[in-house]
Amino acid sequence: MQVNVQSQDVNLNSISKSSLNKSYKPIYLLTILVSISMILFLILGVNKENISYAMSQRVPKLVAIALTAGTIAFSTVVFQTITNNRILTPSVLGLDSLYELIQTVIFFTLGASSLLITNKKLNFIICVGFMVLSSFALYKVLFKSKGANILFLLLVGMIFGTLFSSLSSFMQMIIDPNEFLVLQNKLFASFNNVNVDILLIAILMILIVIPFIYDDIKYLDVISLGRDHAINLGINYDKVVKKFLVVISIFLSISTALVGPVTFLGLLVVNITRQVMKTYKHNILICTSVLVSLFTLVSGQLLIERIIKLNTPVSVVINLIGGVYFMYLLLKESKI
Template sequence: MKAKFTVLIVLAIVLILAFLFVDAGGNWDYIIPRRLKKILAIVLTGGAIAYSTMVFQTITNNRILTPSILGLDSLYMFIQTLVIFFFGSTNLTMANKNINFLISVGLMVVFSAILYKLLFKREGQNIYFLLLIGLIFGTLFQSMSSFMEVLIDPNEFLTIQDRMFASFNNVNSEILLISVIAMLILALYSARFAKYLDVLSLGKDHAVNLGLDYDYVVKRMLVVVAILVSIATALVGPITFLGLLVANVTQQMFKTYSHKVLLSGSILISIVALIGGQLVVERVFTFSTTISVIINFIGGVYFIYLLLKENKSW
């Protein structure tokens, strides 16, 4: 297991160095700071998606579910489309990335909090009811976004189209600073609940029998998941299948139930996948596509494989 971690760490370092110095052309003062911002954005995004997906799959006890089923990706696109539809792409909310980031994250967290409040308010409701409601709202937001996109000015639609796909280009350093602070606070907060994840993976009945306050822990971990997904989505855009791909590859590579190992491994794999994918986008495809297209394609194929594999096991 240590050897696997060593390989992942070395691979991540090699890819980071390749990303920083390949085709730099000697213009270090201009290129290196810009690429460092991209690296930081990739690490933050990869860490947030990997951690949130592993925790979410532990809570739901399902390997093919990701936090995107809660509808947060669709809500992000709905917020962007709504602002442009009514106010245009030149208004302060869209022009100022900091304001846009804070509004997007804030609304997604508020939506998640309301969703959880309604779920846990009643006794007897299980986690799958939350997933069903999230799926319905996600479809609603997606449909409303599509409706407004049809009516919107074609020039304004180009702005929305840019936000449909994750991009690490032109990352705003001030947004990165806010994201780093938020994720450090979340890391400190969620550390106290990390020890319960191994028990949660046994299922609700076993966790309760072992003395765990199930609803208390799940509520707080779901809030952490929602904030992490909101930050990752607002920072670079939606990457639907990254979490699914990373979580399942991690479980295949590290055949253990220890979440200390799984969380660390998933974060490293996510960083390697994102940096490798961005290198391919920039050096092979010369920016003719986006990293989200590549990851969603690979993740979609892997998702179909998982469904067929589960179907055979039944």
């Protein structure tokens, strides 16, 4: 009997190890694809004469792509787990619309030649600071009452997002046409002419935030079961959710202020990840989502900028594909 028990334990261990190896196979493949796309992005079209100039432009751009891909993918995975909904993204909190309103107000009141526009570092700090403070104020007001929940937060976020978009559209209609053309460049996500100083600030902010949330990632596996189950299993649900919402707001603010809004990137890459990775473990889901997001942005930027040679921002193409995919998800859910 003892031999049989030991043999069963060995079989269970071998099965768990084999299933774990299967889970990591797509991650290994994605890592190889991301590495190849990054190398091609850096070396394609480079020769001895322009290597120093090309690297000074491409390396900061690649770092900005990596930061954007990582923050958006992480925020979307966590947000969908908290809301228990796979067609929602953190953009429903209204931060994208708030960024658009901030930029429009600056252009409308101070003009395109203002220091808040020409100084990218100052513009970045103001946008991130205002978006994060607004999120903190919203969370503090909503979660102060005992009856508030995540659905009420989403409703308020959507209302404020619509309000911010309406105000931005109104000011854009009466703004000077020349300044409106400059404003449009700020409202489309672009990785061109990335400021190294802004990258350093963004990296520093992310490095400060990561230890704040690292130990709580394991709780996401339980939170995905729902609020009641998470509480019954000993999770301080409200505290953990508030902490994650704060981090989501910071990450989304950084990515939006760094390159501009990329509305459907998170929806696209996270749902693709959930289709490929049939697992509940969030360390695997987050890692895979970041790699898919990184591959999507790097390969998309490489295709548009180096191969097809278009001036269209990659965010426009991603939002087009993501919008179509979003409609597909809505139709799929309505049939169930």
